[in-house]
Amino acid sequence: MEFTREIYWNVGHGFTTLAPMYGLLLVALAVFALGFLKRIKVYRLGQPLDRTDQRGERIKHMLENVLLQTKVARVPGAGTAHSLFFWSFVVLFIGTTLIVAQADFTDLLFNVKFLKGTFYQLFSLTLDLAGLVAVVMLGALLTRRYLIRPEGLVTKTDDALMHGLLFAILLTGFLIEGARMAVTEMGTPLAGWSPVGLAVAKMLGGLDEAGLRSLHVGLWWLHLVLALGFIAVIPYSKFRHIVTTSANAFLADRGPTGKLTTVNLEDETIEKFGASELSDLRWKDIFDADACTLCKRCQDRCPAFNTGKPLSPMQLVNQIGEVAFANPQANLIETIGRDAIWACTTCRACQDICPASIEHVNKIIELRRNLVLMEGEFPGEEVMAAMEQTEVNGNPLGMGYASRGDWAEALGVKPLADDPEVDVLYFVGCYASFDKRNIAVAKSFVKLCQAAGVKIGILGKEEKCCGEPMRKMGNEYLYQTLAMETVELIKGYGVKKIVATCPHCFNTLNKDYRDFDFEVEVVPHAVFLEQLVASGQLALKPEAFACTYHDSCYLGRHNDIYDAPRALIRAAGGRISEMAQNRDQAFCCSAGGGRIMAEENIGERINVKRVEMAIATGVEQLLSNCPFCLTMFEDGVKGANAEEQLRPKDIAEILAERV
């Protein structure tokens, strides 16, 4: 016998079937289009922004993210279930499309049938199994959402609608198949190629043919209405993420990672800075809210949220969405709340893990810019004082600027003003210049450079803060003043290469300063030293030790540098016991986003929490690569009463002990 089946069996292939079917399809598509047209109007309340450049790259990124589920599958469990459900649904969709293609086009118009023979056998089996996978995964997701109920998971009516509708579509699909098979395929070799359908057919064995046929035709129309209803309801429910999240992968920020927009402060027509209302944001910021699936991955990783602060990146994104669709005139800052806005450490944990390409951090910075530039508001007086200190002395610590280079005097490292002939400029940063604990790191770095025969120079008292903490706190004006001075200064010396021991300085010089016609190569010390070690220029005397390593946010998530520091530690004889949250999942030290200048007054202390994670590894040394991290950990070991148990150190210090 020929392996195939009659399409439209029992339903009929005449005008009475096709007319209502395609009529309903048109209605569904119209409702679908109307829903999105309405939403597009709301997206357009935002400021313009070009996200259609680099189309090739964008399309590639979107296909990877959607078809391969790359970001969704990063989180095992729910992510795996979603991916499997998605793939099985795609298979079912392709199957249905093939049926339509043959029955209503190739067969109808040209008498060509392709759903036959071996192809049909495989087709039948594939679809049958895809349906099974879809049902099982949906069941798993339903169990998770309604029975396990993970903490923080927001469940709304939308979720019930989605689960209900998808289950009904899959279930009616199997019942239709079962009823048809019970009448036409029982005892034939074909039945085995639809194992689930066969099982359903056997369950329906008690019905006679007439009963089966009327059940079949009834369910066929129900299945059709449900499937078309699903299409129609997409823009009006969380199903919209099928479109918006996919589109957002295309519209995603193409980098450089974490780089903020530079405000044109010369433009005198700009009267308002930052965002306090919806119309101050860009359309993508509104679209992001529609792309959010409330998966809470951002919230699960947010250091502020996880230490009892009133910031949830997920909630913030959705509050913007609620304002956009319900009350576009509302004040965003009042809606979101100042404490939430100030709590962000810009660690990028939210944005990095987000499977929907949402940009959380720049929204927060826009809100901060409004508070600082338009209202002169800060999270506390200590932050305002740090800003003023930076204006006066070029550092947030309030130390006299003229003593900035004092630490290097006895080491034979000269300011470029005295000797500009150097291999590299060491951009020291405020903490390594003034803070006693971090001066030790600067000295270690100098020792390593000298051991490797690299001649370094510093800017000395001419160096000022790179402006990173101020910028992240919203003070774009102060940042730009500092940036422009520093760019001019460094360019004046004809520097070829810069090394920074602070990832915040590195990131700012290497990304943010590029907007000011700055092209000098900038390298973080971990990478610079790793190259020296790898090339043999820096010879180490390895000595075994155990440690754990903390990925700073600005070397890690902001710059994807995870391996060089680990290679250095191993080269020094280190055995790393990783913390549970490492690499791109690392938990912030609390000091990013300008929070180094602020008191942490709400909830638990982030740095203590991170120190406790390090203690849990059972080793005695916590290595990092950032002066902010080091400062917070020195403070954190005191807070955790672990001064005897855990010693925080910079990688440079460990290396300097081994040359």
Added chain:
Amino acid sequence: MNILICIKQVPDMESKFKINGEGNWYDRADLAWRMNEYDEYAVEQAVRLKEQVKDADLTVLCIGPDQVTETMKKALAMGCDRGVHIADADSYKREPIEIASMIAGFAKDKNFDVIFTGMQSQDRGSAQVGVMVAELLGIAAVTTIVGFAYDNGTINVKRELEGGSKALVTTTTPVVLTCQLGLNTPRYPTLPNIMKAKKKELLTLAADAGSVGSRQETAAFYFPEKKGGGIVLEGDAAELADKLIHLLKEKTGVLA
């Protein structure tokens, strides 16, 4: 309402101070400059008064070399309406009566209702300029205010006195008020105001101390003599106790 605010540019107190060549003041090299802290309270209070009465004109006045205009811009960005810079490269040598005479010389025909200034400067710290201005203009002065309220021509201020006690003083305009820490928290200028400040009137006048000559001379200028210092003892408890006993025996008469 016509308001004058007298401010001074001073070095940041965290700076590395050195004595100048003449040996009569600090050297200007390697110093970071800012508005005298107490004058910031004066500017802030004046701006708040303007915000309250709406119809007011704030003139900020500063005496010194050209670089003081940088500090004046901050006062303009905080909300002063116009600036008057009395150019005087030798202002650091002037004694309080000379500075007060310059201010009074400028203010005498301007009918200022209120003159705000700091209770003293962070560098010279004479605390005399404000009261001398009032005396020269023949108007009232209330010093070291930590509270201020204005209501329809009547001014109620709180003064800080010795020993933590406070005095409540009621006065009318015209009056000179010198401001003390605790009066307010000076605002951080907003960006639009910083931009606007760049376009505000900033008049530079030549210094004229009038007939008042200097009557004082700086005899010497020096850092306080270093007397002793702290010692941090390190080691375990027994060791520390031994070291302490040794020190007490050697350097003091406590155990004698």
